[in-house]
Amino acid sequence: MDDRKLEVLRAIVEDYVATQEPVGSKAVSQRHALGVSAATVRNDMAYLEDAGYIQQPHTSAGRIPTAKGYRLFVDRLGKIKPLSAAERRAVHRFLSEAIDLDDVVTRTVRLLAQLTHQVAVVQYPSLNRSSVRHLELVSLTPTRLMVVMITDTGRVEQRYVEMPAELSEDDVLDLRRLVNEQLQGKPLADAPRIIADLAGLARPELHPSASALARVLLDTVIARTEERVAVAGAANLTRPGNFFAGSLRPILEALEEEVVLMQLLGRADSNALLTVRIGDENNLDDFRETTVVTAGYGPGSVVGHMGVLGPTRMDYPGTIAAVRAVARYVSEILEQNR
Amino acid sequence: MDDRKLEVLRAIVEDYVATQEPVGSKAVSQRHALGVSAATVRNDMAYLEDAGYIQQPHTSAGRIPTAKGYRLFVDRLGKIKPLSAAERRAVHRFLSEAIDLDDVVTRTVRLLAQLTHQVAVVQYPSLNRSSVRHLELVSLTPTRLMVVMITDTGRVEQRYVEMPAELSEDDVLDLRRLVNEQLQGKPLADAPRIIADLAGLARPELHPSASALARVLLDTVIARTEERVAVAGAANLTRPGNFFAGSLRPILEALEEEVVLMQLLGRADSNALLTVRIGDENNLDDFRETTVVTAGYGPGSVVGHMGVLGPTRMDYPGTIAAVRAVARYVSEILEQNR
DNA sequence: GACTGGCACTCCCGGACCGGGAGTGCCAGA
DNA sequence: TCTGGCACTCCCGGTCCGGGAGTGCCAGTC
Secondary structure (H helix, E strand, C coil): CCHHHHHHHHHHHHHHHHHCCCECHHHHHHHCCCCCCHHHHHHHHHHHHHCCCEECCCCCCCEEECHHHHHHHHHHHCCCCCCCHHHHHHHHHHHHCCCCHHHHHHHHHHHHHHHHCCEEEEECCCCCCCEEEEEEEEEEECCEEEEEEEECCCCEEEEEEECCCCCCHHHHHHHHHHHHHHHCCCECCCHHHHHHCHHHHCCHHHHHHHHHHHHHHHHHHHCHHHHCEEEECHHHHHCCCCCCHHHHHHHHHHCCCHHHHHHHHCCCCCCCCEEEEEHHHHCCHHHCCEEEEEEEECCCCCCEEEEEEEECCCCHHHHHHHHHHHHHHHHHHHHHCC | CCHHHHHHHHHHHHHHHHHCCCECHHHHHHHCCCCCCHHHHHHHHHHHHHCCCEECCCCCCCEEECHHHHHHHHHHHCCCCCCCHHHHHHHHHHHHCCCCHHHHHHHHHHHHHHHHCCEEEEECCCCCCCEEEEEEEEEEECCEEEEEEEECCCCEEEEEEECCCCCCHHHHHHHHHHHHHHHCCCECCCHHHHHHCHHHHCCHHHHHHHHHHHHHHHHHHHCHHHHCEEEECHHHHHCCCCCCHHHHHHHHHHCCCHHHHHHHHCCCCCCCCEEEEEHHHHCCHHHCCEEEEEEEECCCCCCEEEEEEEECCCCHHHHHHHHHHHHHHHHHHHHHCC
């Protein structure tokens, strides 16, 4: 494939993203200084269409890129344009004001939505990859406890436990000591194994209570917390030309389904620094016209993903730069709080 | 105002809500067994229009209710239709599976959205009206603490504190004892006063640390936590005829603005059991075509509001019944966990 | 006096029609 | 290999028109 043909494809992608209208041969040859005439561009366009990179909405209209065309653009043509200094400062300032981990996530998701003018999705840091920092037991009544688990990513999880027998203040302290001895500092991934043996380590008369506690702890550790996500910028879906009314509804519905969102954030290939999934690559019918740009984040290892979701016709260089920059900075913050 | 005229208004509201199309005199006289001819209905309609209860989109079209018309309907005509037994069972089952307070809120908001086919909004239980059950201090490093506050509504709040000096294990225990002695059982409304005197009660060498802690506690108590809300069912905005594309965007934007949502939930007249705000009554330009149905909930006293938001052309009896039923049941649950 | 049938009138809505414009494919020539 | 020219296609916006639904009014009836 010719170098010039690639330039023509780039021109088509850039113009189409900017104007949202099919772009014709004349526009390409004039505005992009290729040094050839419109007729020549037309020949290249015919080739690109044969090869499946662009298509015509109808005869005698300009061309628009196909998913395959965008893919080529992202892989070989788009030069990521870094954030401006002002934008970087804004990101730093806004995120550094976060008061706790939840606030970091909330702020991140808003920031992404605002920077990219798209829908942003941020996964809460996954419990599984973090470890236990502290467990606290609070007795509410003699037979009712509250368990609070604090992880080294700063997450706090709470559960109520009904005890099979009344517990004295000392009993609670004993249990508290026991669970902390066993679990403190341990990765959550190892926790289920440890918890299984927990009841056996308690004083014999506490066995029933310890098992009840263990059941709830287990639940806390493996619970659906990994699936929690924050969403922002849904209003951006209504930007003119982004999605027509018919396709809006399934997307709005999907945004409230954690399962779908997790699938989009794609924990499978979580090792890639940054992933761009265009159209069909999402393997979801409702997202055939949608591109998802995701990045992993975390202190050292990846503890969660964040991403941005928009029409395939999106500003790839800008979006990719924004997601990458924000993911990096959030990782730094988590690193500091380690 | 005639009894029959009221019946005509009811017919118009009900038909319009059902069909989303202006309703004509013929339809009213035929489908609603008023025992009078279309011509008579026309006369009544002319009266209702003069009085401002209905309007014509254009000459020679049927009539649609005005905000004033809906208001009259809600105040005098709509008979709330209770949930079916099956629906009630579903509500009970779904809510009773909640594992903690956050989960109650999450489930409630989904349930409301599903029952009413509208957008649901639920305020997290306000801290200010609850009281402190327990405070926990966890030392992360010698100069860094994590404060966890647990309230009697089951809410957990966490903050980091940087200490001006290194603290020993005993120092932390001292501070922990102190703050719990002072604050346990106290309503959050009283907390700021108590916290102000806190530092003075610590051992002299702990004064600086105690002040640092007090500052953060104060922040925790009065922080924006009161403004947190959960939203669900945004996809319902796209139901055919609910909102046209132009008016969708400002609403989606508002749904991400806590401030606006709080205003809609309206803490002002928080004493009413159930509030219906129709169109202009919301005092927000973007919500001129929107009705908000809200109810307070809480164990005994009101600790938060929940509501549903939809086009003024909504099924009032059904929506009101759903909001009322859910609010009641959530209140019961909170009562049990008290 | 209240209600009714009839009638002329208004206005929306969808479909048909049409001309301009943008863009294309192809071809012959440089 | 590139270019200018040309005939062709098809969308788009505007206009026009007829049918239908609904109204307001009036005269007549109970």
